[in-house]
Amino acid sequence: MVQSPERASDSIDDLKAEQIRLWTEYVADTREAIDENRQLVLDLKQTLSWRVTRPLRAVRGAGRAR
């Protein structure tokens, strides 16, 4: 199928407008994912900290009791 020059131009303009929309979606969604992962890492650090330090505190406490 042969496209007229006007139609071709229209479709390029549509593509560019679509690219603007995709820019927004990509940036917004990726930033949210990054923020979410950052929060996950913070939560994980806190959990690990508790899992490791609580038993240690218990051991130290037991040592002092003896």
Next chain:
Amino acid sequence: MGRVVRGRRPDLNTRERVGQALHQRIRALYEVVVGPAALADDSDASAARMLQEVLDEAERDGGSGVLWAAIAAVSTVYPDETRMLEAQRARHSMSRDRYFLWFLSWSARIATLEGSPWRPVQFVVDSVLVDVDRCARYNRHTGIQRVVRETIPRWYGNRSVTLARWDFESHAYESLPPEDEDRVLRWGQVPKQSEALHLDDEHREEPLFVPHRSRVVLPEVASHEQNRLIQALGRYSSNRVAAIGYDCIPLTSPDMMPRPGGTEFLSYMAAIREAELVAGISVAATAEFRGYFQAVAAQGGHVPTVIECELAVDAGPASNSSTPDHADPTIVVVGSHEPRKNHLAILHASERLWREGLRFRLDFYGSPGFSDGFDEQVHLLAKRGRPVAVHVGVDDTTLWAAYRSARFSVFPSLHEGYGLPVSESIASGTPVVTTDYGSTREIAERGGALTIDPRDDAALEDAMKRLLVDDALLDRLRQECASLVPRSWQQYADELWDLVTREAAA
């Protein structure tokens, strides 16, 4: 960006915020580069048309100013040299339409990983933007900060000036929050604010600044990360950069610095190499900058014009409170405690004079620098009962009272860009013993000072002794001090303004 609940689809509001901000930025860019945009058309199609016209203009422009502004506005990150070259080369290797698509996907990655894509931009056009980042953020108040806090408020009152600091990750300029503005414009007039941790800065929503066809003034020494972007701003943007040239000490006297050959200072020199003007604060500082740029010019390329604009000094605030009235005369030493200031030589000379039976107090005023044994030596002398004291963090009123009540001051620094304590001492009517070369000699030659070789301990001891015992000499120097009219900060601010805003030589 707002927090999200895990497992949910991305919040539509975030897309809306980012989308609206992108539209605003493209519209602002278009209006600066092309002209007024059609009202009330916030469609993606309209944004695409406007951005295409801007990119077309960037190519017609011949220079790189429009491209620099386009990258800054769309990505919210000022481009460094690598990115400028990448964008220019991409344009030369693909069609107009393909380049448009490339530009958007390329800038999306930058905005996502480094930028603040939810923020709008404000173009600063045909104006003066002043980078006051460190003075705005921190309470430190030594040489450079004093110059900024004396000069910029004098510009701000009656001239069109935009004050800027760097954003959270040093990727673009932004406006100053009120407490930061107080640190720059109203230092000493309002209670000192604690240095905020700036934890919320990451989420600021105020517009980022994009300077265009403006003067960008650098009255401070920027950090490494900022220097990379300032370098490209000077080389590629439509702005003209002017800097105050304080000194080249890390380059010319690296042995006197805590980290010899600091790369941060080298990146600063690379950045201001792209400036149009460097205003040296003394003849000596001007010579240092000229010498450096002369050296780098051997490899071709642009170098800035270096012009001397000598610093100023005011006579300081009058004080009702005076320093404690001691029976013995007082010698005052002002400056941070670091090897370059040569304070150990002063302690050595003082100890010899005390042993000789001379009676005087020795008062140091200045912030801690880095260790050269100064604290230990002071402690040792104090234990021996020598009247020596170190005053840290005093306000201006106390400092000026100390100058005025002293018999004389001593400033035998090994390397200075200017030497404010020399001119301050003279302005307060108190003679000074100082270094016989460089900028301190420039000040001393006008009167009110004895000059010595700061590496000659005997010469320093002799000069201090003369001013302790020779009343006639002291009186003559005091008369010289009184007869000098100090150069005011208003004069300095006016001359610097004229320099940084003058039209480039044809």
